[in-house]
Amino acid sequence: xxxxxxxxxxxxxxxxxxxxxxxxxxxxxxxxxxxxxxxxxxxxxxxxxxxxxxxxxxxxxxxxxxxxxxxxxxxxxxxxxxxxxxxxxxxxxxxxxxxxxxxxxxxxxxxxxxxxxxxxxx
Numbered sequence: 001x002x003x004x005x006x007x008x009x010x011x012x013x014x015x016x017x018x019x020x021x022x023x024x025x026x027x028x029x030x031x032x033x034x035x036x037x038x039x040x041x042x043x044x045x046x047x048x049x050x051x052x053x054x055x056x057x058x059x060x061x062x063x064x065x066x067x068x069x070x071x072x073x074x075x076x077x078x079x080x081x082x083x084x085x086x087x088x089x090x091x092x093x094x095x096x097x098x099x100x101x102x103x104x105x106x107x108x109x110x111x112x113x114x115x116x117x118x119x120x121x122x
Contacts, residue, residue, distance in 0.1 A: 005060040005103075007096045009033075009070065010111045013049025015077065015091040022073040029069030036066070045111065052114075060096055074107055 011019045023029035032055075034040070039054035060067055080088040093111040097104045097118075104116050 002059045002061075003099060004057045005055075005096050005098045007053075007055045007058055007060055008093070008114050009053045010044055010093040010108075010114060011051050011053075011073075012047065012091040012110060015088070016049065016051075018076050018080070019073050022076055023069045026065055026069035028065035032066030032070065045113075052111075060098075077108065 023033055033053050036055070037053045038056045039052070041052040041054075042050075044050045044052040062068060062071060074092075074094055077088060077092050089108065090110040092108040093114045094105065094107040095114050095116060096106075097116045101118065106116070
């Protein structure tokens with residue numbers, strides 16, 4: 001069965017060229033993002049050219065080519081942030097929530113409404 005995560009990635013219009021160079025040149029990356037998602041929202045939160053990708057119950061394993069392509073994009077964005085935080089920090093958001101309570105990754109400062117919220121419901 002494998003370990004599963006819920007993942008959201010939001011990419012701005014400005015960051016989209018970097019996204020397409022890293023993810024768009026890998027067939028598995030294109031398939032993961034543009035066909036394998038549960039939800040895709042264009043112009044997310046009214047920001048023209050932005051895209052939100054959402055995956056539920058996905059095996060987010062780094063050795064999968066599509067996931068590796070997304071991770072390459074995230075590394076590129078972190079490198080750009082290191083060079084100029086003010087210009088690139090708000091241009092993407094990545095949130096991964098694993099099955100276990102404390103297992104989460106959050107990268108990027110844009111779209112602060114995309115976050116982890118765990119609660120008990122009854």
